[in-house]
Amino acid sequence: MNFNTQLLHGKSVGAYSFGATLPSISQVSAYTYETSEQLEKVCQNRAAGFAYTRIGNPTVAAFERRICEMEGGFSATACASGLSAVVFSLLNILQSGDEIIASSGVFGGTIDVFRDLQNFGIQVHYIPYLSEENITPLLNDKTRAVFGEVISNPGLDVIDVSAVAAFVHTHQVPLILDSTTATPLLIRPLKLGADVVVHSSSKYINGSGNSIGGVIVDGGKFRWNPQRYPVLAEYKKFGPAAYTARLKNDTLRNFGSCMAPMNAYLNTVGLETMGLRVQKECENAYALVKALEQLPDVTVNYPLLETSPYQKLATEQLGGYGGAILSLRVGSKERAYRLMNHLKFAHIATNIGDLRTLVIHPASTIYIHSTEEMMHAAGVYDDLIRVSVGIEDAKDLIADFTEAIAHADEEAE
Numbered sequence: 001m002n003f004n005t006q007l008l009h010g011k012s013v014g015a016y017s018f019g020a021t022l023p024s025i026s027q028v029s030a031y032t033y034e035t036s037e038q039l040e041k042v043c044q045n046r047a048a049g050f051a052y053t054r055i056g057n058p059t060v061a062a063f064e065r066r067i068c069e070m071e072g073g074f075s076a077t078a079c080a081s082g083l084s085a086v087v088f089s090l091l092n093i094l095q096s097g098d099e100i101i102a103s104s105g106v107f108g109g110t111i112d113v114f115r116d117l118q119n120f121g122i123q124v125h126y127i128p129y130l131s132e133e134n135i136t137p138l139l140n141d142k143t144r145a146v147f148g149e150v151i152s153n154p155g156l157d158v159i160d161v162s163a164v165a166a167f168v169h170t171h172q173v174p175l176i177l178d179s180t181t182a183t184p185l186l187i188r189p190l191k192l193g194a195d196v197v198v199h200s201s202s203k204y205i206n207g208s209g210n211s212i213g214g215v216i217v218d219g220g221k222f223r224w225n226p227q228r229y230p231v232l233a234e235y236k237k238f239g240p241a242a243y244t245a246r247l248k249n250d251t252l253r254n255f256g257s258c259m260a261p262m263n264a265y266l267n268t269v270g271l272e273t274m275g276l277r278v279q280k281e282c283e284n285a286y287a288l289v290k291a292l293e294q295l296p297d298v299t300v301n302y303p304l305l306e307t308s309p310y311q312k313l314a315t316e317q318l319g320g321y322g323g324a325i326l327s328l329r330v331g332s333k334e335r336a337y338r339l340m341n342h343l344k345f346a347h348i349a350t351n352i353g354d355l356r357t358l359v360i361h362p363a364s365t366i367y368i369h370s371t372e373e374m375m376h377a378a379g380v381y382d383d384l385i386r387v388s389v390g391i392e393d394a395k396d397l398i399a400d401f402t403e404a405i406a407h408a409d410e411e412a413e
């Protein structure tokens, strides 16, 4: 089955009650049972069923099965937000004293929560880019994971997933990747050797910008040595399901960061059109990039450009797509603001992966809590605009940006 067919007819589709084409929304907190014995069995995982929506819910489970299939994973666990997916993918294996290595180009919110982890004795070491050369000097006997983004947002660095996975595995360290900006259409990192993939489903999976959510997809292949990962020791009996067993029975349940049933439903609906949307958004992004390159005093960054150090890797690894995010450097913050304020179709908003084209000035918004040094390491500058390209007609987007920059420069004169 090819991608768009699988989105509609994959093996995880179906078995919805009454032959419904979509899962029903189980908008309840709790499930009742005839006898206390039955509920006891469900609570002890000795019988299938649901007890309480924080712990599990049929609509959420239906979404988890869908995204798991599309990523080619072993199991998936939905979370309240993308950031909760990021942080619980790690807290599920870490304890105080552990260290992780991460690329400095990760999402601003991820940098913020990694700073919070330091208060719990978890040290995050940053490197400019995930590669054997950069990781090697930081590896030690406390290293418990390497974390990065397949296509960093908004730096647009592309990771060589197979190479990094193969290398970290020689040190018994798992590779955990945030694949939000890449989506399963461009890449299935688990198939290239990554161990855990996380998504902010708020973005391309949902696609319409109508609900916050996240998901952790476990590849089920990494061997969690109980000496190195003592928190997983009691789950070792679950074999390849150890990571997910702890996530569902302990980490996520206890921290209470569950996905709402309504959001799971909206994400399932969104997922069905993800292939079409993301393809169109990538094509629009490329068309816009080609037009923006012609504008005066504008520098465009996009992985498929000849000027990007990642052109070859992106072309080979991302199925010919470059993603739907591009960035522009326009010389100054003032010029960036003037340009953005003149756009008619592209909305100023802090989101990506919407149907609508969105622009933002990351330095004054998403990276507001970062130092200038961290910002530059993440590829964020005072004159940088991030564009999340939508499904409008490319012609209109090109005209919008072209006119906006002309007006912005007139206004300055």
Ligand SMILES: *Cc1c(COP(=O)(O)O)cnc(C)c1O
Pocket: 081, 082, 083, 084, 086, 107, 109, 110, 149, 153, 178, 180, 181, 200, 201, 202, 203, 212, 213, 214, 352
């Ligand atoms: C948005 C985003 C997140 C955080 O997701 P939320 O759903 O907003 O919590 C994490 N990683 C990346 C790459 C993102 O773009």
